[in-house]
Amino acid sequence: MKFLLYFLYFFIFFFCMIYLIDLVTSFIITNFEVNAYENLISAFIFAILMTPLVPVLKKVEKYRKSKKKK
Numbered sequence: 001m002k003f004l005l006y007f008l009y010f011f012i013f014f015f016c017m018i019y020l021i022d023l024v025t026s027f028i029i030t031n032f033e034v035n036a037y038e039n040l041i042s043a044f045i046f047a048i049l050m051t052p053l054v055p056v057l058k059k060v061e062k063y064r065k066s067k068k069k070k
Contacts, residue, residue: 003051006051006054008047010046010050012043014046014047015043018042019034022035
């Protein structure tokens with residue numbers, strides 16, 4: 001269940017971030033088109049790659065905290 005929530009978090013966050021960046025650049029560069037399908041695909045790939053890293057990063061954080069206490 002946590003993996004699904006992390007996946008959805010990364011997917012939605014990255015999609016919104018890329019979409020907003022594309023909107024800003026479309027205002028700056030007049031011939032720039034905002035393509036939602038490309039943003040969805042890139043957000044999906046980003047979420048797939050980042051979801052397995054969450055437990056690894058949490059273990060590293062716990063390890064660093066235990067090192068500081070000593």
